[in-house]
């Protein structure tokens with residue numbers, strides 16, 4: 001892989017992209033194959049994004065011998081790729097993906113990937129291509145994405161762990177999923193998804209890293225991890241606003257938002273910025289915890305949100321010898337669901353009850369969500385089941401009867 005300066009020229013003035021000049025059959029076949037290479041962040045083919053600058057079959061082999069007789073090339077391809085920014089952290093991934101896509105291509109004797117960087121005009125064209133026709137806030141009313149803001153009454157109930165696993169399980173089902181870590185003071189989502197990647201900036205547009213198949217953005221990606229965040233309400237609101245408006249999410253099926261615990265500024269900002277969002281309330285089975293969790297759900301009355309359901313976490317676990325360990329008591333999830341059903345104008349179901357499971361914690365610590373690493377574990381099975389019910393849930397609950405799945 002070698003670097004060359006960005007070569008302008010194959011973008012036309014209307015902001016769309018010309019295909020590179022293709023003169024041999026091999027070059028044309030390579031172009032078709034490269035249509036399967038997705039930009040790792042934008043998740044669209046590199047051929048659609050103006051990232052393939054050139055495909056050239058050399059007439060001279062790397063050893064200096066020229067091709068003979070046929071008038072065609074030597075089968076050695078040089079692929080010019082334009083990265084969005086210099087020092088793009090994903091250059092190796094893109095190189096490997098290009099090489100893999102061209103593997104076994106008939107008549108291809110070798111591939112060299114040459115990297116360049118987009119010019120300012122090319123970046124502007126790319127941004128135009130990605131944002132054209134999209135509202136600044138794509139999650140306004142009328143948005144096709146289902147948006148779930150995950151809330152809890154207090155910290156430590158496993159809200160972030162549940163959110164990361166639901167996002168991963170939904171992505172694993174083939175849905176296009178975004179995840180905003182809005183737990184500004186206690187951001188833990190990048191760790192739970194095993195990523196230390198930073199977002200790429202294309203001018204003022206932010207491309208979120210993809211981890212475990214989920215497009216994820218967290219305040220932690222912009223900060224020095226060891227420094228506490230001492231932000232006040234307006235700054236928190238601005239940060240969340242940027243996550244909503246400046247991040248390129250593409251066409252999402254589901255956006256999950258990991259809220260901080262409680263009923264603070266961010267929960268209210270999220271309701272304003274994401275007017276179609278519904279709340280998912282996470283609680284432990286403990287009755288005292290359930291009372292606080294219900295209060296977080298009742299905020300929905302003031303913000304005009306619906307509560308899509310309650311998820312009980314840290315429920316009783318069955319030990320290998322068959323005994324049941326009921327660490328936090330039982331019934332908290334159902335209590336919250338009943339109380340919210342009583343106080344809000346729509347039924348609030350208990351969506352599921354995730355047991356205490358050491359694998360959930362271990363996999364979370366390891367950055368490999370349990371739904372992928374141990375899908376058949378007690379917690380993995382229940383989290384995948386809950387994700388399944390969210391995946392098929394219609395958007396908006398007004399006037400709809402919800403399937404209530406009480407647990408015993």
Ligand SMILES: Nc1ncnc2c1ncn2[C@@H]1O[C@H](COP(=O)(O)OP(=O)(O)OP(=O)(O)O)[C@@H](O)[C@H]1O
Nearest residue numbers: 155156157158159160161186314355356357361364
């Ligand atoms: N069902 C479970 N079984 C075992 N451990 C769990 C379970 N759910 C969560 N945990 C563990 O509990 C701890 C707290 O979880 P997590 O950080 O997700 O909570 P939280 O509600 O998001 O906290 P905060 O809002 O304060 O950030 C983590 O160590 C996590 O691995």
